[in-house]
Amino acid sequence: MLLSVIIVNYNVKYFLEYCLFSVEKAMKNIEGEIFVVDNNSTDGSRDFFENNFPQVKFIWNIKNEGFAKANNMALKMASGDYILFLNPDTIVPEDCFEKCISFIQSKNNSIACGVKMIDGSGKFLKESKRAFPSPLTSLYKLSGLARFFPRSKLFSKYHLGYLDENVNHEVDVLAGAFMIIPKKILDTVGGFDESFFMYGEDIDLSYRIQKAGYKNFYFAESCIIHFKGESTKKGSLNYVKMFYKAMSVFVKKHYGGTSAGLFNFFIQVAIFFRAALSVTARFFRRSKAVDNCLNAEISNAIIAGSREDFNDLSVLFQTCGINKRAVGHILAEVLADPEQKAFSNKMVEIISAKKANEIIFCEGQLSFKKIISILPYIPQQIDIIFFAAKLHSLISSSNKNEAGNFTLKENK
Missing domain, CATH: 3.40.50 (Rossmann fold)
Incomplete structure (x- = not known):
């Protein structure tokens, strides 16, 4: 079998329906299998999918096991030569998988691969290509400095803003929304670290892939839609705290010592500033929402x-x-x-x-x-x-x- 696709679902059944529809089209000429691991969704996902997509192998958890553990459940059952970890709120083009596998094969199957991602409005998603989160790069990201200097090699290092998004690049980190990896690499480095519940597990896996002597590549020749924000609102303070916790786990695990201490200090400062921005933004969003309600029309x-x-x-x-x-x-x-x-x-x-x-x-x-x-x-x-x-x-x-x-x- 050539490809195993693994998707973790949580309360996004209608987006998952579109995702699976596009995945099945992309696998038309590929011998493969599709797993969906549902983390105890409360939106009726099980009833909705029970009689739909008969070719998909569903795993129904009785509690939310987190992103890492849920992916690993399906990974243990997967038999493809290549493993794709894919988010449920994505749409893939029909030739995506074939192009990615061909690219990996051109690199002697010694790389893991991510793709160019855009959101539902067509805007490029910066997390398509990333560097590892040192204390300073994380501070620049969470404080908002990277947003003000999007092409800077210093302030925008986390999202590698100085690299052309339309060109293939070797990068540090692949996005967990789309990671396609030869099974032989995962057999060497293992799956996701389950000490990460949400966020950071893709960074950790990317780091271990590099440490094992393999490379991570951003592949710009295929582009997917990643709607984002379906399970967690990325602009919220809760997201900042969850991201900080995940980065803390990563830094303590792989850096330790002084770096971990500096990281914690810088991130606490960043969270303070981000909290102030979040409160301000929430006020304006609420005002806009009221206006939209008052001016609702066809x-x-x-x-x-x-x-x-x-x-x-x-x-x-x-x-x-x-x-x-x-x-x-x-x-x-x-x-x-x-x-x-x-x-x-x-x-x-x-x-x-x-x-x-x-x-x-x-x-x-x-x-x-x-x-x-x-x-x-x-x-x-x-x-x-x-x-x-x-x-x-x-x-x-x-x-x-x-x-x-x-x-x-x-x-x-």
């Missing part, structure tokens, strides 16, 4: 897909009471134009003419690969929604700091 949506998709969605909005109306249509054939700049200009014209505030991408005549390639060209003020006729919902996620949204399709 969304004007452009449908990008086939004529059948346009007709289906138009009927769906009316019959299911969905607060949207289809005001424009872009045929899938138009989106096949390889000239992205021309497409971007055309999109801006249509959005302006139709006074649209949403675009709904329809999987079908449009492949996931094509949709992913288009997202970075969509104006940031436009909400992006994903639709697949065979699935139960429409999903969206405006940014990494907020939980995503889903709209159910009744009578599915």
Whole structure:
């Protein structure tokens, strides 16, 4: 067997449905297996998936075992030559796995591989490529200095902001959202360290891969969507504390001594500043939420897909009471134009003419690969929604700091 895909789920069933749908398409020409380990979700995931995706091997935990332990459960059962650890809130293009495996094979199967990631709005995710968290690099990240100097070799070292995101690079750390690793490497270094409950376990595994004489590579030639923020809100103070705890475990384990002491000091300072920023941001988000409620109105949506998709969605909005109306249509054939700049200009014209505030991408005549390639060209003020006729919902996620949204399709 060539590939084993391992996904840990917790309360994101509709995003997981899209993930599995895309994974099965990407495995069309690959001999492989898919594991989903559910960490005692309370959103009805078990009932939802019991009779769906019959090819997937589900493991239903009776308590939340954490990310590391849950992945290791499936790893013990996996028989693929390559192991992919994948988050449930992702969508992969159809050729993703084949390209990644080919790249690893070109490096004599002596590397682990991560990919370029964008969020649901098409924005590049900096954690696609990272350095190991020294006390100073962690301070710069958590204090927000890295955000103000995104290309600095000093302040942005953690996210390697000075490296071109469109070029393959050897890096220190691979993101746990997508790590594809030859099984022989995992047999040497072991799986995830279960002393990490959430966050940091990918950094630890990446470190052990390097220490064993292998390399980690950021592979820019394949790009996935990682919606993020579905299980934990990345912008919250709780996230900062969880990240700090995980980094503390990592530093004590691999550095120790003076470095651990300095790390703890710097991170406490960073948390103080981040807490102040979090309180301020929460106030403005609350004010914005109130404004949105007061000014709620029907969304004007452009449908990008086939004529059948346009007709289906138009009927769906009316019959299911969905607060949207289809005001424009872009045929899938138009989106096949390889000239992205021309497409971007055309999109801006249509959005302006139709006074649209949403675009709904329809999987079908449009492949996931094509949709992913288009997202970075969509104006940031436009909400992006994903639709697949065979699935139960429409999903969206405006940014990494907020939980995503889903709209159910009744009578599915």
